[in-house]
Amino acid sequence: MRRIAPDRDQLLAIIAEVFREHGYEGASLALIGAATGLGKGSLYHFFPSGKEEMARAVIDNIDGWFEDNVFAPLHDNPDPQAGIEHMVAATDSYFRSGRRVCLIGAFALDQSRDLFASQIRDYFGRWVAHLADALARAGHRPAEAGELAEETVAAIQGALTLARAADDLDVFSRTLRRLRMRLGLPANI
Amino acid sequence: MRRIAPDRDQLLAIIAEVFREHGYEGASLALIGAATGLGKGSLYHFFPSGKEEMARAVIDNIDGWFEDNVFAPLHDNPDPQAGIEHMVAATDSYFRSGRRVCLIGAFALDQSRDLFASQIRDYFGRWVAHLADALARAGHRPAEAGELAEETVAAIQGALTLARAADDLDVFSRTLRRLRMRLGLPANI
DNA sequence: GCGACATTGTACCGAACGGTACAATAAGTC
């Protein structure tokens, strides 16, 4: 019964890639069908409310990944520095060193933000909050920790945009290197 | 006869706003027609190659505005600090303190980047190059100036994304304040 | 085997898409 669960993760990953590459409007059901190998019958079986439900599920899935691999380590690791280190590494890995774009960031920019406003706000809000918390525990003053957290998350988003605009992956790795320094992490791991 | 878009610059500004809000795919000719008050006959009269030509003209128009109001001051002002100050003010003004999104940045994220790749790369490349030049003239070591310029442009893009995601304009103004400090500008003007 | 449910392919819908054709009208210019 529940064995669709592991498959569902793969399915959502494929659909996410289509949304990532084409945006919400540009990701047609034809593209999604071609990428997943599923016809409309199957797609509407798994997502009865159609494209919007697919996008919502994709965002939830990404949010869950970040919750497990980024936010929770930031919050749970008794050593805040180690948690932050983990965040940087997971971020680099997730965005494939700049090859991948942030789907939720891309959604935030156009009209589709209105559809998913609360999910988008929640995702970025939790990222900033958990990072600020870890920075505060690492010794930063609370106000400074909040600003540095916001600056860090924004820098990652901006680096993804700029890396894709310039078609130069080094933009992203340079940004992570600078952030690492600013966050008080050792230069190399 | 009352014209809604008397001159080309105003027309392009209106079309730009539609692309900004809906993205390239989402900006339908119906939306563009409604926003400009022009029917398809007029739109195809001014832009014979259709939507792609409209987008290209809009990007050129934005690029030209930045050339005149941001890049040239950075390059021409004999006082590099004053040029950088001008850039920050013009940027704040152009993006309406975070209310507006960067159309070219948004285009860079999805599939439409492929259509406009060279224009997008050029825009950001010149922004970074001119800012780096001004920073070098202001006393930064060349390598450091390049990194700081890249960091600054990326931070602006990221702040626009985050401000819209969080629906909080303060994100943008806080970012500009931090950038101002890092760029060696006085805290207040 | 059976029945129950999960999954799929396919044909179809109305609406919207980008784009074209072209005649009607407006605006100069002489």
Place this chain on the structure above:
DNA sequence: GACTTATTGTACCGTTCGGTACAATGTCGC
């Protein structure tokens, strides 16, 4: 006035859009 060009409205094109209907097939417990 007439001639020329710029601009516009409208009807239309083929295609694709997101979405629906539903019968056929697969998969499972029993």
